[in-house]
Amino acid sequence: MQRWVIGDETGLEFPADPDTLRTAGPDFLTTALRTFGVLPQHNRITAITRFEECGGGSTGRKALLDVDYAQPDDRLPTELFVKFSRDFDNPRRDRGKSQMELEVAFGALSAVTTLPVAVPVCVFADYHHASCTGMLLTERVPFGAAGGAGNPTRAGIEPHYDKCLDYRIPDQLGHYRALLASVARLAGAHRAGSLPDTVTERFRYDAATVTVGSRTHRSSDELTAQVHRLIAFAARHPALLPPSVGHPTFTARMLADVGRIAAAEDAIMAWLHTTDDHVALCHWNANVDNAWFWTESDGTLHCGLMDWGCVSVMNVAMALWGSLCSAETEIWEQHLDGLLTHFAAEFHTAGGPVLDIARLRTQLLLYAAVMRVTWLLDARAYLEAVLPDQKIDRFDPRIADKEPVRAPLLMLNNVLHLWNTEDFGALLDAFMRD
Template sequence: MGDHWVIGDHYGLPIPATADALRDGGEVFLTNAFRAFGVLGGDNRVVRIDRCEELAGGSTGRKLLLDITYADPRPDLRTDLFVKFSRDFDDPVRDRGRTQMAPEVVFAALARAPGFPITVPHPRFADYHADSGTGILITDRITFGDNGIERQYHKCLDEDMPRPQEHYRALVTAVARLAGTHRSGRLPAELSAAFPVDLRAATVGEPVVMSPDRLQRRLSRLGEFAESHPGLLPPHVRSPEFLACLGDEAHEVLGREEQIWRSLRDAEDHIALCHWNANVDNAWFWRDDGDVLHCGLMDWGCVSRMNVAMALWGALSGAETALWDNHFDDLLALFCRETEAAGGPRPDTEVLERHVLLYMALMGITWLLDVPARIHHRLPGADASTTRSDPRIRDDEGLRAPLQMLTNVLNVWQTRGLGRHLAALD
């Protein structure tokens, strides 16, 4: 079948690594794949690919919009599908993330289990070849803005979202129900056991090696950025007093990194199967007849058993700062209640808050302190009058999202007093 086909580890079928490969062998492959996955009867088959259109976006792999025709169309057989490849042979940076699909393939099988507690895009086929990092995931397509589903919301643009607090409550509820159901033991043990507890593996891209000198350089640049770009950070996180405190505590976070990871790992009642990046751009929302808002979650790369604080940071990291200021305590309490209601052990709210803040601090010093350098490089004309509503920032997720996340890190660090949470580690 060509160079861009491999034999999948789970079902033993040839799987395509590229869109072109899928186009060439599509009808036969899709028929065999859907039959192997148990979503297509042996008396039916895919007879035609009507649309095979590449879709831009995401941090790894290529994506496709796929429309197909069956020999025997049936109501339960969706013809509008979404295809995700683990590979991007034209972009080495994106291709390095190919291993993220390995757990996503297992999750696709788990999501088909009876009584699965949350809504995800219905899986039609998924397989992965570990030696090459080649995988494919095919699901039903989410039809944003149609059939009762709200339009898609983009990361770090919550001002465009109606009633953000309600949406984040639905989001946190979904994350908690999966965590609680997993801890209840009601999910198939043979599939649940396939997800490791490897907290540091939940990341996109190569881990950043942070030395004290490198950290100090980034902190110094942050101070210069806060002074020269006052429109891009809130006043209370630009004060010399806070920035001096931040510098001392950031070095303490770096020095206690192993202790923080150990604290996250050893909190056994807080370890559960979670979506690592349940931001609003990886969710969709709809209302039932009682006007209750519901949330489904997609893009399950890096899914694993982790400290639930990591999942909460992933869900809330791109929210408006006001949500953290006004609703974070309520969302923590909601998460704990919903986890217990789903059958899991009730997380300790105080410990959960501490873990969210400590994980946030690690992510902040590792991934987000380069925001000043990024803006300087990509937006050299930014000055004291520039704000985040500047179209060059607002319309560029690569600038908008990390700036909002950095703002949240600094705000929470200042308003919640990270120092007391570091002291609680002793």
């Protein structure tokens, strides 16, 4: 079945899935790259020498392409990555189709704007808003490349790191410092006015777009029941969650906090969006799996960012959560304050205002609390359904080899760690007084 849509920006009819693109072949790719302004009229794509679908990510379908040009040019990538917003055969993956609208807009921005962060070269991007159907075609990041001359961001690139497997990454702290520096530089450049004037409006935060799936609002009784079910789950799976979860003192705090956090969600989000010095263009989901790393000749570790779905003008605390939510809990426990200070310094160096570190920390924690109550408490039911072995830990291949399992589990561990070590009741009291 052939699926085509007409793009809102280019007016070009483009494929909506890999099978249609495969059939469309070099002729469509030539037209697309010419329409996007990256391929001269006297040149063309003559052949697709590789077309391989690949998995990964939580939305849409993806494929790897290798192409030949009639007139090869170092400025034209031959190894490409194509991403579609839709997965027509998988409703769970298709529900995040709206995320690509902003990613396509960012791809178009990157094609005409010098950015302070390395991003994959975009050669075509368009989106059909009415059907949430998009296609993004970029260069393919050569993970694990041995190095060589040319663009330093393509030489000596480290292997790709999967989400929530940071215990396999050498120098985790160094990688998070590099990652947060890239997030901060883009945000700081936006606040400095170094990006086009249209960015603020085009990427204005919209909660209905920057999400996956629909939100379920629960009553106080339902939230209390969720906490009790989480405690029972922890008792049945003692190796999966922090031992503090079953402690009576912690149980009492969770029960006291959960309803208050839910009730304060709108006020917390309003505070985040109106703290002007903390609001800037940010990558929404800068986990390590959406990044690539390389080391310059001076020994400095650098980071490029990809997968810009839901990129928005938002409070930087939200971007910090998106970057750190899948880090090992030890990063939160031992290095949070240092990473916040590092982020603020890079943000200011890039042209942003001086950030109030204490306020930044509070906003990050309260946003994490909102995420905990509105989304991550639901993870318990899913984990219970897929993990019948009560002795399993998160390093078992049944967890470690499955991102849909290991990711919510680690994120849940992180928010439970914060809930246990931070006084959210006091944070809420101070927030409500202010």
